Amino acid sequence: MKSKDGSSWSPYLAGGLSGLVSIFAVLTADKFLGASTTFVKTAGMIEQLFSPERVSAMDYFIKEVPNIDWQWMFVVGIFIGALLSAVTSKSFQWKAVPDMWADRFGLNVPKRAFVAFIGGAIAMFGARLADG
Amino acid sequence: MNVLIYGLITGIMFGFLLQKGRxxxxxxxxxxxxxxxxxxxxxxxxxxxxxxxxxxxxxxxxxxKLQIKATVLGAQVIGGLIFGLGWGLLGYCPGTQMGALGEGRWDAVWGILGMLVGAGIFAEFYPTIKSTVLTWGVLGKITLPQVLGINHxxxxxxxxxxxxxxxxxxxxxxx
Structure with a gap:
C-alpha cells in the first residue's frame, strides 16, 4: 500500500487514526468535527469591521454569532497540522496551479484563481443551505 | 479557554493526518x-x-450524547447539489483547503476568499431561505436505526x- 510518494501513509491508516481524533473531540469538548460554520463566523467578523450595527441585526449572524470558538481553532489547527506534516516530511511544495488542472487548462494563474474563487463561493452557499 | 486549546490540538492532529493520507x-x-x-x-x-x-x-x-442535525430534504438535496458544483470547480472542501494551504498549495487562498464571500451572501439571503427551502420536507432529528425501528x-x-x-x-x- 506504499505509494511512490515516500512519506505518505496508507489512507486506511491515516483515516482510521483520524476517526480516533473525532472521538477525542467528542470526549474533550463535546464537539463533532466540522469546518463550514467557521467561514460564516469569520465573514461576520469581517463585516463587523465595517458595519457592526447591521451585522448584529442580521438573522443569520444572530443564529451563528461571529466569534472565535472551538471549531474556529480546529480549522486553524488543520492548517498548522498539515504544515508540520508537510515540512517535516519534505512534501511541502509551493504550487499556484494543481497538476491535474494544469494538464487540462494550463498554468495561467488568474484563470485558476477565478474558477477557484467562484467555486468556493458556490460550495459554501450550498454547504450552509444543507447545514453541513 | 480550555475549549479553544482543545479545538486547536484536535485540528493539528487532524491536519497532520489529512496531509499524511494525501x-x-x-x-x-x-x-x-x-x-x-x-x-x-x-x-x-x-x-x-x-x-x-x-x-x-x-x-x-x-x-x-449524539448531536443529530435535523433532516430537511429541500435544504440538503438542493444544498448538496450546489455544494457539489462548487466543490468540483474548486477541488477543495472547507476544511481541507486550510490543509492544502498548509502544504503549500496556495491556490487554496482563492477558495478561502470565495467561501468567505459565499458565507456572506448566504447570510444576506437567510431570511428568504428560512421561510422557503428550509420548510421543504422537514423530517426532524431522525437516524437510520430509528427509521428502521432497530438497534443501532x-x-x-x-x-x-x-x-x-x-x-x-x-x-x-x-x-
Whole structure:
C-alpha cells in the first residue's frame, strides 16, 4: 500500500487514526468535527469591521454569532497540522496551479484563481443551505 | 479557554493526518469526483467507521450524547447539489483547503476568499431561505436505526461490512 510518494501513509491508516481524533473531540469538548460554520463566523467578523450595527441585526449572524470558538481553532489547527506534516516530511511544495488542472487548462494563474474563487463561493452557499 | 486549546490540538492532529493520507490535494479530490482515485473515499469511510463504533460505544456507556442535525430534504438535496458544483470547480472542501494551504498549495487562498464571500451572501439571503427551502420536507432529528425501528449495532455492522467489500473492490481495481 506504499505509494511512490515516500512519506505518505496508507489512507486506511491515516483515516482510521483520524476517526480516533473525532472521538477525542467528542470526549474533550463535546464537539463533532466540522469546518463550514467557521467561514460564516469569520465573514461576520469581517463585516463587523465595517458595519457592526447591521451585522448584529442580521438573522443569520444572530443564529451563528461571529466569534472565535472551538471549531474556529480546529480549522486553524488543520492548517498548522498539515504544515508540520508537510515540512517535516519534505512534501511541502509551493504550487499556484494543481497538476491535474494544469494538464487540462494550463498554468495561467488568474484563470485558476477565478474558477477557484467562484467555486468556493458556490460550495459554501450550498454547504450552509444543507447545514453541513 | 480550555475549549479553544482543545479545538486547536484536535485540528493539528487532524491536519497532520489529512496531509499524511494525501487527501488534501486538488488531484486527489478531483480524482475521486472523476472516479479515478478513491484515496479520499478510503480515508473518509475508515474515519467514519472508527468514529462511529467509538462514539456509539461511548453513547451506550452514557458518556457522550449524539448531536443529530435535523433532516430537511429541500435544504440538503438542493444544498448538496450546489455544494457539489462548487466543490468540483474548486477541488477543495472547507476544511481541507486550510490543509492544502498548509502544504503549500496556495491556490487554496482563492477558495478561502470565495467561501468567505459565499458565507456572506448566504447570510444576506437567510431570511428568504428560512421561510422557503428550509420548510421543504422537514423530517426532524431522525437516524437510520430509528427509521428502521432497530438497534443501532446491526446498522453499524452492515455499514462496516459494506465498506470493507467496497475497499476490497477498490484495491482489486487499483483505484
Amino acid at each position: 487527501v488534501l490535494r486538488y488531484d486527489k479530490q478531483i480524482g475521486a469526483l472523476r472516479l479515478m482515485d478513491m484515496t479520499i473515499i478510503k480515508f473518509m469511510l475508515t474515519s467514519i467507521i472508527v468514529a462511529m463504533v467509538g462514539v456509539y460505544i461511548l453513547k451506550d456507556m452514557g458518556i457522550v 449495532w446491526p446498522v453499524i455492522v452492515v455499514f462496516v461490512i459494506g465498506s470493507i467489500l467496497l475497499f476490497r473492490w477498490f484495491e482489486k481495481k487499483g483505484l
